Amino acid sequence: MSILKVAILIVSTTASKDPSADLSADILKDVFEQGGGGKWEVADTKIVGDEVLDIQRNIMNWADGEDGVNLIITTGGTGFAVHDITPEAVTALLHKYAPGLVHGILTASYAVTPFALMSRPVAGVRNKTVIITLPGSPKGSRENLESVLKLLPHACIQAAGADSRTLHSKGVKRLEKEAGVSSVSGYQPHSHSHGHSHGHSHGHGHGHPMPIRHTSSEGNPKSNDPSLGPTRRYRSSPYPMLSVDEAIKLIEVQTPPPQIVKAKVDGNLVGAVLAEDVTACEAVPAYRASIVDGYAVVLPEAGGSSKGVFPVASISHATPGETPPLERGQIARITTGAPLPPGATAVVRVEDTILKTMTEDGREEKEIEILADGVKPGENVREVGSDIKKGEIILRKGEEISATGGELGLLASVGKTEVLVYRRPVVGVLSTGDEIVEHSRPGELRLGEVRDCNRPTLLSAVRGHGFEAVDLGIAKDKPGDLEQTLRDAFRKVDVIITSGGVSMGELDLLKPTIERYLGGTIHFGRVSMKPGKPITFATVPMKDNAGERVSKAIFSLPGNPVSAVVTFQLFVLPSLHHVSGISPAGLPKVLVTLDHEFRLDPQRSEYHRAIATVGKDGLIHASSTGAQRSSRVGSLKSANALLCLPTGEESLPKGSNVEALLMGRLKTEFDAL
Numbered sequence: 001m002s003i004l005k006v007a008i009l010i011v012s013t014t015a016s017k018d019p020s021a022d023l024s025a026d027i028l029k030d031v032f033e034q035g036g037g038g039k040w041e042v043a044d045t046k047i048v049g050d051e052v053l054d055i056q057r058n059i060m061n062w063a064d065g066e067d068g069v070n071l072i073i074t075t076g077g078t079g080f081a082v083h084d085i086t087p088e089a090v091t092a093l094l095h096k097y098a099p100g101l102v103h104g105i106l107t108a109s110y111a112v113t114p115f116a117l118m119s120r121p122v123a124g125v126r127n128k129t130v131i132i133t134l135p136g137s138p139k140g141s142r143e144n145l146e147s148v149l150k151l152l153p154h155a156c157i158q159a160a161g162a163d164s165r166t167l168h169s170k171g172v173k174r175l176e177k178e179a180g181v182s183s184v185s186g187y188q189p190h191s192h193s194h195g196h197s198h199g200h201s202h203g204h205g206h207g208h209p210m211p212i213r214h215t216s217s218e219g220n221p222k223s224n225d226p227s228l229g230p231t232r233r234y235r236s237s238p239y240p241m242l243s244v245d246e247a248i249k250l251i252e253v254q255t256p257p258p259q260i261v262k263a264k265v266d267g268n269l270v271g272a273v274l275a276e277d278v279t280a281c282e283a284v285p286a287y288r289a290s291i292v293d294g295y296a297v298v299l300p301e302a303g304g305s306s307k308g309v310f311p312v313a314s315i316s317h318a319t320p321g322e323t324p325p326l327e328r329g330q331i332a333r334i335t336t337g338a339p340l341p342p343g344a345t346a347v348v349r350v351e352d353t354i355l356k357t358m359t360e361d362g363r364e365e366k367e368i369e370i371l372a373d374g375v376k377p378g379e380n381v382r383e384v385g386s387d388i389k390k391g392e393i394i395l396r397k398g399e400e401i402s403a404t405g406g407e408l409g410l411l412a413s414v415g416k417t418e419v420l421v422y423r424r425p426v427v428g429v430l431s432t433g434d435e436i437v438e439h440s441r442p443g444e445l446r447l448g449e450v451r452d453c454n455r456p457t458l459l460s461a462v463r464g465h466g467f468e469a470v471d472l473g474i475a476k477d478k479p480g481d482l483e484q485t486l487r488d489a490f491r492k493v494d495v496i497i498t499s500g501g502v503s504m505g506e507l508d509l510l511k512p513t514i515e516r517y518l519g520g521t522i523h524f525g526r527v528s529m530k531p532g533k534p535i536t537f538a539t540v541p542m543k544d545n546a547g548e549r550v551s552k553a554i555f556s557l558p559g560n561p562v563s564a565v566v567t568f569q570l571f572v573l574p575s576l577h578h579v580s581g582i583s584p585a586g587l588p589k590v591l592v593t594l595d596h597e598f599r600l601d602p603q604r605s606e607y608h609r610a611i612a613t614v615g616k617d618g619l620i621h622a623s624s625t626g627a628q629r630s631s632r633v634g635s636l637k638s639a640n641a642l643l644c645l646p647t648g649e650e651s652l653p654k655g656s657n658v659e660a661l662l663m664g665r666l667k668t669e670f671d672a673l
Contacts, residue, residue, distance in 0.1 A: 239525030500559030
């Protein structure tokens with residue numbers, strides 16, 4: 001058997017500031033070395049503070065890469081102290097739960113001290129990596145690890161993709177012998193844990209050592225099982241409440257990376273972002289050209305006069321064709337942009353000449369007198385490569401092809417026919433709920449029915465920002481139907497936006513469907529903001545049309561119309577920008593002056609719908625659109641800004657300055673005239 005890789009994460013704010021305070025890492029390394037039978041290599045060890053994002057970031061780095069480790073052990077933060085959040089941080093990342101391992105750990109520890117039940121261990125699998133949380137006590141972490149250590153190679157091999165039928169073909173007794181454990185009368189944590197880790201972890205998936213009637217947020221997977229009915233649903237959300245900034249940072253980290261594609265240089269390129277530096281494959285101009293209408297001349301040697309009467313030997317127009325060489329004493333009539341004849345050294349403007357003689361038929365110039373003196377070499381000539389040199393970088397990676405035409409014209413001028421760009425994602429929009437009906441359905445609504453205004457609004461918002469949008473219709477509140485709808489949708493789109501079904505009702509099925517049935521990871525399920533608190537962001541592993549494993553994003557927005565629009569602008573749009581290579585991501589932010597008093601919310605930051613106007617004083621002024629209920633669609637009418645109001649017990653007086661996110665064109669006082 002090949003060596004299994006393990007990573008150890010020390011969760012301790014104290015040790016993160018002073019690594020010498022940590023005593024657990026060396027002890028755990030010793031357990032693997034002395035008791036691991038030569039099967040383990042400690043590949044990495046890190047120390048982080050008691051912060052959810054720091055814990056999750058390190059675990060995802062270890063578990064999500066192509067060469068992920070086989071086992072991650074965390075130590076610390078599993079108790080009941082205010083800052084003990086390791087179980088919650090880890091549980092949110094798990095794709096499968098391993099209650100048998102948890103049961104074995106607790107049983108072995110309880111035999112040492114009843115206080116072992118004060119720990120809240122979590123165990124499970126993310127991608128192909130087994131993850132176990134241990135207490136911060138060096139003694140406790142050693143005992144917990146030793147209680148399941150002999151079983152972990154088997155678990156890791158299975159998680160890595162080994163065929164279970166082949167692995168178990170010689171029976172449990174053979175497995176016990178190979179692992180060095182035995183089954184005897186009376187409880188033995190090693191063998192019992194082994195049996196249950198295979199038999200029940202997939203079927204139940206609660207991640208809790210003992211069943212309870214009403215689940216809580218302590219140590220449980222972050223969703224209820226829809227098949228168990230309302231008696232098992234959460235009475236309060238198990239998801240940690242993140243700040244808006246924390247949620248935006250998670251979106252930046254977890255948004256799938258952009259895909260690079262070849263695109264033709266034409267009008268469809270507008271809005272695309274370059275994925276490469278673009279160099280000129282030819283010079284501009286490609287030949288010496290005149291910048292005026294006049295006459296190409298061969299100047300005399302230094303000191304000689306350019307004045308005189310000269311015969312017109314040839315004509316050079318701005319059309320393709322050969323131009324005969326020009327001899328000294330001759331001139332050639334030339335138009336703007338036309339190539340200089342070989343031998344010509346300058347161009348004299350037509351205004352600096354007079355017609356001296358004509359041909360016999362009077363149709364052409366025969367001789368021209370040049371009046372200008374002191375004409376210098378290169379005068380009125382655009383030299384080869386004077387605008388763009390061959391091989392010069394004309395556009396940089398990350399630049400956007402705008403609708404003004406400058407970038408597109410630059411590419412066309414140097415003969416570029418194809419460039420590498422970041423592919424813009426296709427976005428699907430889905431409404432959910434048995435009560436939702438098409439907004440266009442004729443007739444009156446029945447009791448409990450609601451017309452779907454979210455879907456057309458979100459489709460319009462997606463298209464308005466330059467992305468292709470696919471209407472996915474309305475999904476009913478049935479677990480199997482919702483799962484199939486999402487699976488079918490992911491075959492057609494890169495990102496899914498849903499609205500509704502993310503709160504605490506027994507029919508709010510999006511979170512459990514994403515986690516339990518699609519194998520997705522919910523990166524956050526609540527954000528401290530108003531409106532839009534239950535906004536959910538997740539990624540789901542999928543296979544693309546080529547059979548390659550990819551990750552796709554899903555945003556589950558609240559059902560209230562205003563909440564859906566605000567959370568789209570605040571969270572979905574930055575993700576679409578990230579995956580399209582657009583920087584900076586998200587809405588532009590400006591400073592505005594309040595035109596009246598604004599009351600603050602004491603608990604959550606608010607994104608107040610407002611009308612932003614440029615005043616006569618040159619400042620941007622903002623006024624409210626009225627009542628801000630999340631169900632009041634009218635609060636979005638005419639709104640072109642979201643005021644970023646902080647939490648507070650008081651009100652912000654008129655004249656205060658706050659930041660605002662611009663959703664549309666700034667208005668001026670003349671717009672109302």
